[in-house]
Amino acid sequence: MFSILILINCVSFYRTQTFIRSENEKLVKFLKDNSDNTLGIFTFGISNMDVALTFSSLYAGKMQETYFEKITSNRPEFLYYDVWNSLLKSWWSPKNYNDVERIRKNLTSGKKLLFVKRGGIAPFDPNDSLIKILKVQYGFNNPQLKEVFSNGSSEKAYELILK
Secondary structure (H helix, E strand, O other): OHHHHHHHHHHHHHHHHHHHHHHHHHHHHHHHHOOOOEEEEEOOOOOOHHHHHHHHHOOOHHHHHHHHHHHHHHOOOOEEEEOOOOEEEEOOOOOOOOOHHHHHHHHOOOOEEEEEEEOOOOOOOHHHHHHHHHHHOOOOOOOEEEEEEEOOOOEEEEEEEOO
C-alpha cells in the first residue's frame, strides 16, 4: 500500500513539474519573440537566465565582482527589481547596483520596457511599489503598466509606459 502512495506522489509531482516547465517555456518564448529593441525589468523567480545567473552570483564570495562583470558585459542595460527591498537595480557592479543615473538612462533609452514578475513572491503587489519608485526616485509623472503576457505559473509581463 505504501509503495502505491509513493508511486502516486511521484506521478503527481512529475505532472506538476511538467506543467510548470511548459508554462515557463511560454515566458521564455515570449521574451525571445519580443527581444528586439526591448529592455526587460525582471524580478526574482522568473524563467530568465540573466535573473538566475545574477541571483546566484550574489553568493559567489570572492568571485562575485568577476561574475557580475561577465554577466553584464553581455547585457549592460540589465535591470532587476528587488521586490523585498523595493529597489530598481542595475547589476553592472555589486558596488554601484543602485546607480540612479545609469538606470534612468536605460529607462529613457527609447526601447520598449517590459516589467516581468512572478506572483506570490512578496506580501505586497510589486506593481504598486515599482510605480511608486518610478514616481518618487526617478521623477516620472504617470508611469503605467499594461499586462501583455501571463502564464499558468503566475509569471506576468507588463509593458511599462513612462511619461
